[in-house]
Amino acid sequence: MEDVGIDEAYLDVTDIPETNEEITGRIKAGIKEKTGLTCSIGIASNKLLAKIASDMQKPDGVTVLMEADVETKLWPLPVRKLYGIGPKTEEHLKGINIETIGQLAALPLEKLLEHFGNSYGQYLYEAARGMDESPLVTHWEPKSFSRETTFQEDVRDWQVIARTLADLSKEVVQDMQGHRYKARTITIKIRFSDFETFTRAMTISDYTDSEEEIRKSAFACLKRIELKKKVRLVGVRASNLIALWACGINRPAY
DNA sequence: TCTGGGGTCCTAGGACCC
DNA sequence: TCTGGGGTCCTAGGACCC
Incomplete structure (x- = not known):
């Protein structure tokens, strides 16, 4: 499990021998019992998609978002939904007529590197395609x-x-x-x-x-x-x- | 949408060294 | 003494996240 602030976490359930329904049911029941609160869960093949999925059905939902769903479920969303895109980048993209993640994915890599630099440009290129190989960080040192x-x-x-x-x-x-x-x-x-x-x-x-x-x-x-x-x-x-x-x-x- | 408090990461420029 | 290239360290600011 990777803690992300006070009320979020990523769980790697790759090796859990249960169905999605069983896992999410167990998590929801546990959270409800201990805190009285509901939660929303995203299930995906990587952290980026899981995070976006968890946001798609807000109170008390479970959303599955697999790589095969990228075109139909990710691309119609506004760019702001992509983790790492804030108000500034949203504005910048609007300035070049990019409003959805699909439109962002249609941009060639060179264009993204031009506008956003090597690091962030590369990130946007991959993120718009739902690509993310970042590992779970279960232990970290403060900076x-x-x-x-x-x-x-x-x-x-x-x-x-x-x-x-x-x-x-x-x-x-x-x-x-x-x-x-x-x-x-x-x-x-x-x-x-x-x-x-x-x-x-x-x-x-x-x-x-x-x-x-x-x-x-x-x-x-x-x-x-x-x-x-x-x-x-x-x-x-x-x-x-x-x-x-x-x-x-x-x-x-x- | 804004504010507040705790963070991370990136970039660009300058100084300095070999 | 000058030029150039490569590298490191430091500083300031900005974007983003929860």
Whole structure:
């Protein structure tokens, strides 16, 4: 099973010796019993199609979407239904008269690479055909820890911004320590009242989980942003991580 | 449709090294 | 000293997801 956020998961049932009906019945009954909630399930030959299928009959449905169904069931859908296509890409595609997944699939690869770059263009080419070989990820390592906060009211007072930055730094450090990681890169984020958003990053030479060091880095970054407008949000992120338990220190129990 | 908070991945440019 | 190619690392911003 791969966890995807708070209320989604992919299950590889390849080797489960039960019918689709038995499996989905068991899942639905289990979720109902434990939470009182219904759920929607998509059954497919890969994660991409399963995700789309799970969305097709929303409350309490079961939808099967196999490769043979791509033309009839996937292609009529709006591009926005494709995992990885958000509002920006939807707009971009609309600009070149592409509104359905079928129309997207009709575009030659070269055209997609031109418009969307190598990586994303290739992804769109395959996704529009229902192709996806990504494996279930049952275990992963965090890449960053962060905290951010939006003020109730936009703030002009540097003291308030500074105190918030210090508080957030502390929370990030606690989270990081709890998971037994150290970081080398500290990034801060400032969003102004007009939603203009800036980030400033700093990479230090040694991995650290020291609150003082991380707070100081955050403040060094803050100095590099001119606070000429009211501030709506501040954030702190620690990345470029190393796992302490990967160098002979005990793994955390979480 | 927007906002908020937690993430990931990608790109482009610059600095630096061999 | 200059040019070029290849590679790595860092930074800033953007798109997307739940």
